[in-house]
Amino acid sequence: MCGIVGYIGNSDVVDILTNGLNTLKYRGYDSAGVALFDENKIKIYKAVGKLENLKAKLETVKSEIKNPSMGIGHIRWATHGKANEVNAHPHTSTSSDIVVVHNGIIENFKELREELTKKGCVFKSETDTEVVAHLVSEEYKTIGNLKDAVKKALVQLRGAYALCIMSINEPEHIVCARKNAPLIIGIGEGENVIASDIPAIISLTSNIIYLNDEEVAVVKKDSVSIEKFSGESVPLKIVKIAIETDAISKMGYKHYMLKEIHEQPSIVRNLLNGRIVDINSPIELPEIKMSKDVLQNISKIQIIACGTSLHAGQIGKYLIEDFAGVSAEVESASEYIYRKNTTDKNSLVIAISQSGETADTITAVKQAKEKGAYILVITNRPDSNITRYADSVLNVNAGIEVSVAATKSYTAQLLTLYLFAIYLAEVKGVDVSNFLEIKRELLSIPTKMEEVLTTEGDIEKKAEKLSGFKNVVYIGRGVNLSTAMEGALKLKEISYINANAYPAGELKHGPIALLDENMPVVSVLIPGHISYDKTISNCEEAKARNAKLITVTSSNDEKLNNLFDVIIRIPEVSNVLSPILAVIPFQLLAYYISNFLGKDVDQPRNLAKSVTVE
Ligand code: F6R
Numbered sequence: 134m135c136g137i138v139g140y141i142g143n144s145d146v147v148d149i150l151t152n153g154l155n156t157l158k159y160r161g162y163d164s165a166g167v168a169l170f171d172e173n174k175i176k177i178y179k180a181v182g183k184l185e186n187l188k189a190k191l192e193t194v195k196s197e198i199k200n201p202s203m204g205i206g207h208i209r210w211a212t213h214g215k216a217n218e219v220n221a222h223p224h225t226s227t228s229s230d231i232v233v234v235h236n237g238i239i240e241n242f243k244e245l246r247e248e249l250t251k252k253g254c255v256f257k258s259e260t261d262t263e264v265v266a267h268l269v270s271e272e273y274k275t276i277g278n279l280k281d282a283v284k285k286a287l288v289q290l291r292g293a294y295a296l297c298i299m300s301i302n303e304p305e306h307i308v309c310a311r312k313n314a315p316l317i318i319g320i321g322e323g324e325n326v327i328a329s330d331i332p333a334i335i336s337l338t339s340n341i342i343y344l345n346d347e348e349v350a351v352v353k354k355d356s357v358s359i360e361k362f363s364g365e366s367v368p369l370k371i372v373k374i375a376i377e378t379d380a381i382s383k384m385g386y387k388h389y390m391l392k393e394i395h396e397q398p399s400i401v402r403n404l405l406n407g408r409i410v411d412i413n414s415p416i417e418l419p420e421i422k423m424s425k426d427v428l429q430n431i432s433k434i435q436i437i438a439c440g441t442s443l444h445a446g447q448i449g450k451y452l453i454e455d456f457a458g459v460s461a462e463v464e465s466a467s468e469y470i471y472r473k474n475t476t477d478k479n480s481l482v483i484a485i486s487q488s489g490e491t492a493d494t495i496t497a498v499k500q501a502k503e504k505g506a507y508i509l510v511i512t513n514r515p516d517s518n519i520t521r522y523a524d525s526v527l528n529v530n531a532g533i534e535v536s537v538a539a540t541k542s543y544t545a546q547l548l549t550l551y552l553f554a555i556y557l558a559e560v561k562g563v564d565v566s567n568f569l570e571i572k573r574e575l576l577s578i579p580t581k582m583e584e585v586l587t588t589e590g591d592i593e594k595k596a597e598k599l600s601g602f603k604n605v606v607y608i609g610r611g612v613n614l615s616t617a618m619e620g621a622l623k624l625k626e627i628s629y630i631n632a633n634a635y636p637a638g639e640l641k642h643g644p645i646a647l648l649d650e651n652m653p654v655v656s657v658l659i660p661g662h663i664s665y666d667k668t669i670s671n672c673e674e675a676k677a678r679n680a681k682l683i684t685v686t687s688s689n690d691e692k693l694n695n696l697f698d699v700i701i702r703i704p705e706v707s708n709v710l711s712p713i714l715a716v717i718p719f720q721l722l723a724y725y726i727s728n729f730l731g732k733d734v735d736q737p738r739n740l741a742k743s744v745t746v747e
Contacts, residue, residue: 134210134741135222135236136160137316138333139297139307141203141354142324149326150206151188153333156381158184159389159535160329161741162208163216167191168223168232168299169201175232175301176201179221184208202354203307205297205327207234210741213242214259224263226270227255230301231279233269235262236329237293237314238746245289265290269298279303280351283310284362287349293492293745297327310349310362314745315490315518318342318350318357320371325352331374332381332533340371343516381535388734390536390627394720395586397544400531401713402579404548412572415559416552422525423481423507428560431481435474435506436463437497438485439744441539441622445546446485447615448712452554455709456568457561466493467747470500478505483553486510487534487542489517490743498522511549513542527553536735537742538626540720543619544582547713551575574710581704585717588701592718595699596725599653599683600628606644606654606680607634608671610664613657616712620655620685620719627727627737637664637671648678657715658686658693662708672696685718687711 136157140149150167165187166179178194180186191198207222214220222234239245242261245268250256254267268289272282279300287294293313300308309316309327319326319334319341327350328334334341344350347362359367386392408416421428434453436446443465450461466484470493476482482501486494489512502508502522510523513531520526529545555568599605605624609617614636621632635644637656648654654675656668665688672682676696683699687706694700701718703711727734 134161134743134745136162136208136329136333137205137234137236137295137297137327139203139205139234139309139327139352140324141307141352142321143354144324146201146204147191147198149337150204151184151191152336153326153328154184154206154208156332157208157329158736159537159742160208161210161537161736161743163211164218164221165206165208166221166223167204167206168234169198169204170299170304171201172199173301173304175225175229175299177223177225177232179218181216181218181221202304203299205232205234205299205307212238212746213261220258220260222262224258224260224266226266227253228270231266231270231273231298233262233266233296233298235265236295236745239264239290239294240292241290261292265294265296265298273300279306279308280349283308284349287312288362295329306351306353308349308351309344311344312346313495313518316344318344318352320357323355325354325357327352335374335381339374341374342369342371381533387728388536388724390538390540390724390734393534393536393541394717394724396532396541397717398579398582398586400541400545401548401582404530404545404552405576405579408552409572409576412569412576413565415565416556418527418552418556420525420527421509421556423509425560427507428557429562431459433479434459434461434481434483435476435501436461436483436485437466437469437494437501439466439491439493441543441619442485442487442494442546444615444619444622445543445550446483447618448547448612449483449485449550449554451612452550452709453557456554457558457563459557459561466491466497469497476501476504476506480504480506481509482506483509483511484519484523485512485546486517486519487513487539487546488743489514489519490745491519492745492747495519495522496747511546513545534742537737537740538623538723544713544716548578551710571707571709574707578710578713581706581714582717584704585714588718589721592701592721593725595701596722597729598699599722600726600729602651602653603631604647604652605630605632606647606652607632607656608637608640608654608668609634609657610637610668611662612709612712613659613664613715616657616715616719617655619716620723623720623723624726626740627723627734628730628732629738630726637668640671641674645674645678648675648680650679650681653681653683655683656685657711658684658688659706659708659711659715660688660690664708669696685715687714
């Protein structure tokens with residue numbers, strides 16, 4: 134949600150800001166803006182909607198922009214006030230001496246706004262951010278120094294923020310700061326760049342500094358200095374990052390989502406590499422720092438996540454209970470944080486988050502940590518905010534995921550959970566030989582994923598047929614209930630078709646009332662488990678109500694041809710490992726339906742990749 138870029142140096146400031154914002158679009162946004170320090174003035178340009186609208190505007194005012202020495206830019210995902218030009222960032226103080234871009238939420242903005250209004254500040258927007266510009270400007274009047282004025286202002290704020298701030302009186306630097314929202318500084322030669330995330334920086338430099346909470350940085354063209362809000366200076370810790378230029382290119386695919394779906398076999402193959410070296414040996418997860426003695430005695434695990442990561446967590450619960458016999462609860466982070474939960478110092482809390490920035494999941498982890506729980510974070514961004522609270526981190530290594538709809542991070546999370554569940558079982562003394570077959574089969578999963586992807590053309594044709602429906606019901610049982618839920622989530626997110634998932638056995642307890650020829654039922658059928666026959670019976674019940682039936686199945690049973698209107702076949706796979714294969718047709722189905730309907734596949738309306746507000 135929201136993305137920030139700041140730049141100071143001799144290159145084309147407008148180009149760098151707009152290109153940087155372009156790489157952050159995946160975070161989700163509905164307006165964009167830049168502030169340029171040019172000819173001793175601060176010039177601000179904003180536009181509602183796509184970044185292209187801002188670029189078009191900048192093109193029309195080209196002659197006004199001379200030679201900016203620095204600038205700050207922002208894409209906004211509306212939280213306080215509508216997505217319009219007035220509410221778009223950057224925001225300024227009453228006299229426009231201070232200009233600010235912000236990611237996060239200022240919780241006490243109403244009180245501050247009242248106080249500042251009493252002092253004579255004139256507010257232009259409905260945003261929480263604008264208070265920061267006024268507050269810094271007020272402090273500047275007495276302090277006369279931007280960095281110190283920023284520090285004085287920030288300690289008055291409650292909430293989360295990453296900020297870039299310029300002062301008309303200080304043309305040599307941008308001041309930036311953060312608390313509970315990501316911000317990095319890219320160190321170039323004779324130029325420096327600030328951003329919410331790595332993609333906005335990698336075309337300029339691979340040397341970065343991760344700003345920490347409650348730190349303020351003064352970023353000049355050829356130097357950076359950082360200090361804590363308390364005044365203590367912070368030594369610069371420059372990290373060299375591996376440049377993932379492929380991650381932010383579509384590599385010839387029409388959309389990032391399709392590219393990311395296709396990356397799944399190689400991601401899973403890489404994850405298995407070195408983890409299962411010999412199926413007769415126990416799985417090693419050296420990243421788990423919890424001592425094996427403590428882990429052996431663990432009796433309860435709590436899994437916390439949101440959205441797609443929550444679906445992975447539900448499968449994680451199933452695996453942990455099935456393989457290790459340890460009781461596991463799974464809960465949406467947004468529910469966990471507002472109830473009296475039973476987490477204590479004996480709990481192992483597993484937080485799953487692709488981005489590592491999801492506010493609800495971070496709050497949940499902080500709460501659990503305060504109660505003394507051991508925190509294991511499973512994330513695709515080991516450098517993210519959430520890992521600060523982790524005792525152990527498992528990196529799912531899926532590479533930067535640009536499409537808002539999560540795909541490759543999900544299967545990477547699943548694979549990580551398979552490994553963790555087996556690891557836990559083995560640590561707890563379950564005989565290694567119990568897992569020989571599962572490990573052998575896990576090693577074949579990447580090839581089977583490739584096989585599923587070869588049926589893409591067929592799935593595309595089937596998707597076209599399904600794109601006319603307004604409502605779809607997904608059903609699943611056992612380990613594949615979450616596959617059904619994930620399939621439904623993918624479809625609604627990117628095609629806006631109303632898709633709801635139910636445990637197949639629940640159909641007749643209510644949802645069956647919805648069924649008729651306009652409401653297809655999509656199921657997952659994996660033979661070799663009791664759930665297969667039971668789910669077929671539920672499909673028969675739906676057929677009797679005239680519902681069209683679609684199934685994703687590993688069965689070759691010809692009889693299914695009479696029952697189902699659409700069959701998508703996946704390779705033979707055991708029930709317990711099937712979710713990692715069965716989800717791929719659902720991803721492709723959602724993708725091709727959305728594409729066929731002409732929707733914005735990679736950036737669906739109203740959604741943000743990083744949900745940094747609770
Ligand atoms: C769905 C999707 C969201 C995220 C959710 C959690 O395609 O992307 O439902 O899964 O917002 O995000 P993370 O995993 O980054 O915590």
